[in-house]
Structures are given as C-alpha cells and as structure tokens.
Amino acid sequence: MTTNADHPVIDPFAAALSVSHIKGRSPWQDAWHRLLKNRAAVYSAFIMAAMLLMVVFGPMLISWEPDFTDWDYTSTPPSLASGHWLGTDAVGRDLLVRTLTGGRISLMVGLVATLVSLLIGVSYGAIAGYFGGTADRIMMRMVDIIYALPFIFFVILLMVVFGRHILLIFVAIGAINWLDMARIVRGQTLSLKNTEYVEAAKACGVSDWNIIRRHITPNLLGVVIVYVTLTIPQVILVESFLSFLGLGVQEPMSSWGALVSDGAQDMESAPWTLIVPSVFLTVTLYCFNFIGDGLRDALDPKDHL
Amino acid sequence: MALLEVKNLDVGFDTPEGEVHAVNHLDFSLEAGEALALVGESGSGKTQTVMAILGLLAENGHVSGQALFKGKDLLQLNTSELNQHRGNEIEMIFQDPMTSLNPYLRLDKQMIEVVRHHRGLKKAEAIAKAVEILRALHIPDPSRIIRQFPHELSGGMRQKVMVAMGLLSEPELLIADEPTAALDVTVQVQVTHLMGALRENSNAAIMLISHDLGIVAGLCERVLVMYAGEAVECGSVEQIYYDPKHPYTQGLLNSIPRLDQPDEKGLKAIPGNPPNLLNLPGGCKFRDRCPKAFDACSEKPPMQADEDGHAYRCFLGIPA
C-alpha cells in the first residue's frame, strides 16, 4: 500500500515523464498533412475552386444571355471569331454561358440535396446510435428495408407524379442518399458511446449534453465531412440522370444533365454540344470523388477503398 | 562455423517524424543446437532484429549489416532465395496468435502447408504429424480441433497451435517471439518442454525472445540483453543471473519481486524511461538512468569480454 511519503518508484518516474523534446501532433494536424500529400485531392480542390468561380461569376462577365438566340450563328462550332467561344446549339444559344448557368443549377442541387441528406441522415443515425437497444434495432431494420428498394424508380415516379418543381427535386434526391449517412453516423455514435473516454466522462459526472458536445460530435465530424464530400457527386449524378430523362429541372432552367441530353440529340451534326457539358459534368464529379477519397484516407488511413 | 552470425546489424524505419533507429550495431552468434534468449524491455529492438533477419520488415524499414546463416548472408538474398530457408531450416513462432493465424482457413490447411511445401509430405502424412504434435501439447481431441477455424479456439489453444506449426518441420533454427505470453503456467511448461525436446531430437538451435526470465532460465543456455537497440550484455544464464555486470541487467534482475527476501519495501524499478529512438543520445545509451554513470560514459563504451565469454558494454571494470 503506497503512501504519499515513500515513493521510490513513482517520483523519479513522474519526473522523467516530462519528455518535452517530443512534439505531438493532434489527429487533425495529422489528417491535414496526409491530405496535403495526396496530390490528386489537392489538384482536384484547386480545379473545383476554379470551377466554382467560373460558374458563379462567369455568366456575369460574358456578354451573351443563356436564352438569347443568335440567329446569325446557329449550330456553330467553337470559334473566337463568332464571339461564341464554345460554339452554339441548334437555336443559336451560346454554349459556354448555358453550360455555366447550367452548372449553377447542378451545383446548387448538389449542395442543397446533400444538405437535406445530411440533416436526415445525421439525425436519424445519431438518435439510433445514441439510444441503442430496441429503438436502434427498429430504426436500422427500417433502413435495411428501404435500402433494398430500387430508388431511382421511386424518384422517377415522384417526378412524374408531382411535377418537376425544383424544391421537390432537392427533397426527393436528398431522400435517396441519407441512408448511407445514417448508417455511418449510427455506427460511429455506437462505437463512440462505448469508448472508455466517454465512460470516464460519465463517471466524472459530465452531463449527457456535454458528452455529446465535447466527445461525440468532434469525432462524428470527420466521418460526416467525408460522406458529405462523397454524397455531392452522387446527388449531382442523380439530378443529371433525371434531367437526361426529361424529368429534372424545368425550362428555362437548365442543368448539365439536360444539356447533355440536348447535345446527344445533335451529336452527329454538332458534337461540341454534347462534349462541352459532358466535360464540365465529368470533371466536377471526378474532382469531388478525388477530394472525398482523399479526405477519407486522410481522416482514417486504414479505411481503404 | 556458427549456425547464425549477425554482424553490425542496423535496422531503421522512416517515419514522418524522422528515422527511428530500432536496432544499432548488433552483433551476436548462435551455434547449432544452442538456445539463446533475447531479453529486454518493449522497444529494445528484439522483435525487429528477428524481422530483419527473416526479411519481414515493414515497407518503411531498412536494414544493413550481415546475417550469416550457415555462411550465407540472408540480407543479400532476394525473396525466392530467402523462401528456400524460411519455413524450411528457419521457422518462426509469432507473438500474437489471433492475428498471426489466417482466420479464413482451417487449421489443418495452415499447419501443413509448410511441411508439404518444403518437405514434400503427402496431405495425410502431414496431418497425422500435426495431430501428433498437438497431442504432445496436451490439446484434447486434436483430430477434431485441427479441422476448426482459429476463432473457434481459446487463446491458449491458438498459441499452442502456433508453437506446433513451428515445430512441425523440425527446423534447424527455431525463432520464438514470446511463445508463452498468453499461456498459463502449466501450459508454459509443456511448451518449453516440447521446444527442449526438439533441441535434443534434432539438435535444433533456438532463439527465444522473452520478458519472462523464468522461462529463459528453463530453456536457454545463453542470454543476450538488449537495450535501445543495442546489445548491452551477453553471457551464459548463470553468468547473467548470478553475476550481472551491466547496470541495466542488474536493474532488471533487481526489479523482479522476490519472496525469499522479506524485508523489501516496494518495487525497485529502474528510474526514468528508455531513450527516444528518433533521437538517440551519443555515448552510453543507458547513461541517464544509470546509478553508476560517470564522466567517461559520454563516450560510447566498448563491448568488453572476460575469458568465460561473458561480455558487456560498459566502462565499469575497465582499468583506467
């Protein structure tokens, strides 16, 4: 039985514990460094930033309006002379400005629908994970059931049934993708709930709310960020699917999917009308995927995919 | 010629914080039929020494020096040449049986593949042999157990299976990394007994990595004490246990609680911590914790040996 007086072991040990010459790194710093080393992710981030700037500010700087039909120059290929740098479509609308404004819609849908997904998924998953037990089992069973359904069919049905209102698109698409988020958040909450440091916090009398705030939420953040970044391209993809089928945003709004669909109609005579929006769409999805992947590797290097 | 001769072995790992020097200028040798124990605390470099010799270092590791097995330098061999010795004349028993056994394969398949590959035994013969060894290790109903998967066995049984796998092809050199760590005392005895029997029957050499000085005493003749990746003392079991010359070895032996000396107060630990392998101090690496350190210790002490083959790396005892 040790007393405070006689400590031949503990005192020198404690004294030697001040190993100040070793500089520690917080997990966030570690993750940041790992992310920076991932060149694909870094380049993608720059390209995405450029894309965002172009899409937001581009149309303001270009003289053409997206729905202005330039009868002098219908179906012209890209040229500097005509003033239409990326060419025009069959009715003479400037392709560049259409693509950029279409990009606004596609990206906006991506962000908002992802937000919807995020809100539903995180709340659902966190509740299921935190309360555990029967509530968790039932909630997860529901997720399993819904997961098995061929969702695209329901979205198509929704669009057909309720018309192509943009708000509905946000909600419908968001409603498809929350399942993965919910599963991940629930898994993470469950394992966090049972960690020793949460147990210790409880033993010290920390309130539930503070536990959630200080221990669970920061650890959820990483996982959520990764999934948000990976959901955005999925959502943009679904929206463009719908638009391609003619079930997406309504005229005069246009998105990349609709532009690709239009371009596919004229692809033999005016291939640029297909290629330009396709490139923008593909590059965006490509970059988001790399960024999401990079984030996932950075935050949890063992989670290979 | 010694069975295994390690000269000037250096093992390092490249990490974002710098290079971790796990093993530094290690020299030792092992004769055929001899049992040598590698003793030291966690992080002293015992396991990495062995990994380096067998070509199993992690990707960010590099090794220099020589590891001569029957005269051939293992460190210079490519993978297929190395594979002729690994599993064949040199067998290794790993530390953690849960992760070291393949959870997706039945035990019989895992156990016999070495002996079928290197010795060309037929399947039935190999299984029979494996069952025999399991029986010698007192595993009940071995022919049924051997058809199971690793996760169906208890921890102790898994470790016995690991040991049995190592003994199966009757290697010339058996390297065992903490083979008795998870076992209770009775099983420890059985395992040590079996390893001893291997030595007698086939004159195998054994390299035992262990913290457990009792097991070491029961099985080995010679002991190599490692600290901060270096050899600090080497000698026979009697020499090390009864006449330790290096202050670290002395500290190690002192820290063992003893029942036969009743007037002891508390545990006698060695004060301080092992040095940071990223940033090793010059001179004697034990200096900061050594109760007998003096000025000369800022230089690197040589390995001095006496006539009985008892060597230690210290300035003490050298006539000034």
Add this chain to the structure above:
Amino acid sequence: MARHALWRLLGLIPTLLMLITIAFFLMRVAPGGPFDSEMLLPADIQANLNAKYHLDESLLQQYFRYLSQIAVLDFGPSIQYKDWTVNELIGQGMPVSLTIGLAAMVLAFFMGTVLGITAALRQNTRVDYSLMGVAMLGISIPNFVIAPILILILAVYAGWLPAGGWDWSIASMVLPVVTLSLPVTAYIARLTRGSMIEVMHSNFIRSARAKGLPESVVIRRHVLRPALLPVISFLGPATAGMISGSVIIERVFSIPGLGSYFVQGALNRDYTLVMGVVIFYGVLIILLNFLVDLIYAWLNPKVRYDNKR
C-alpha cells in the same frame, strides 16, 4: 445454416410489402388518370372503363384487391397497351434486360477484380496510379455521357457497331453491356485494390511469408479470399445500381427492355405496368441480396460459425 437462411428469407417479406405499398400509393396519388390524354370520352364510356379497371373503388379497396392479385402472380392488364397483360409485357422485356444485366455483371466482376488485383500487386507504381485514375473516371463519368460518346465514335464514325436497337446479335449487345458495366467495373476495381492492400498488410500474411511460401501461393491461398469478401458484399448494391443504370441505357440505345416500359408507363399513368415492373425489379434485388448474403456467409467462416451458436 438452413434455418438461418429461412429466417432471412422471411425477413424479406416486409421489404417486399413496403415496396409494393409505396409504389402503389405513389402512382395513385398522381393527379391525372390513365385516360386523360385520350380524346375526351363520353361519360358512360369513361364510367365503363373505370369500372373495368376497378378505378371506381376506394383506394384501400383497390390496394387489397391488388395484393390478392399479385399473390397469385397476376399483374393484371396493361392500361396503356390495351391488348396486352402486364405479365406478357414483362415476359417480353425481361429476357432483354436480364441478358444485358447479367452480362454486364459478369463482365464487371471479372474485369474489376482483375484490374484491382493488378493494381494492388503493383502498388504505388505508374500502373497502379493509371489504373486507379481510369477507374475513378469510370465512376465519375455518368453512363448517359459515355453512351452517346461511344456511339459517336464506334457506331457513327467507325461504323463497327450498330448505334442502337436490339436484335439479339452480339454486335447489338456489345455497346449496351459495356456501357452498363463501366461504373460497376470501376468501383469493383477500386474496392478490390484497397481490400487486397489491406489484407496484404495483415499479420497472418506475414506469417505466411515467414513460412517461405512463394508469393504467388501466398496471394492465391491466403490473400484472395478475404480480399474478395467486400467485393461479394458489394454485388447486392451493385445490382440495384445496374438496374437504375439500365433505365438510361435502354433509352439511349433504344432497347425494348423493362426500363423503357417503366419510363413510358410512368409517363402515361399505366398503373398496372408500372407496378408490375417495380415489383419485378424489387423482388429481383431482394432475392439477389439474399443470395449474396448466403454466399458471403459461406465464404467467411467468422460469420458462418457465429450464426450456428
């Protein structure tokens, strides 16, 4: 294990029910009926039509009537294609869609795993980076982008393959199958690569190497099985993804498969046809997921024996 399988099978019924219910009520909630686009019909003919298709009953009555019908696998007559029953239409479209789907799945699995294994064995070399870069492209390019481009290059410019249509010839199958399989192939390639790398770093692979086994044996006997487990798991969602993709593929290549019937049916409010297709695909996905679960349990001893206890 048989009892476990039976239990899982029973658990799928709620899923199926939910599928049917959601689809049913969604379709019926739509404004507009199936006959609105026709010429304005006299009232009594309208009434007759409504009675014939039971559209005059309450929604709940229609629901239960429908359930009892499907229980005997009678999906009713198509509203849009007046001379056909839904069963017949599904019978027509199914072989086409199934062939494309199956071929695409097989292609995706083999191409994907081979590419993934190659990348993993040459980790961090140029081969690895280029394979994974291309794979990422495969995941990112939407199939409705790739399809027209491939048609442009291979059919229009080069003239090697038909630009569309389906006549059960190999030539007409190539483009749709390849395009459909691309995203799944790419995903499987990435999944396989990641999984293999992770397995190759495990302790038990180190043990296998310490046994002096040649690397090819180590890969074949010790690495492959655990590495492929996540790919097997993925086959369930992969099928669902392919079914979604087939809707676009059939549109772009003008293929008379179930996907086309579905879109047309949805646009024309052909309730019975839409329901029939949704249920058919739903059952397919559910059964396939079930099959995949069984295969996974068989391959992964940890799961298999935990269930026995």
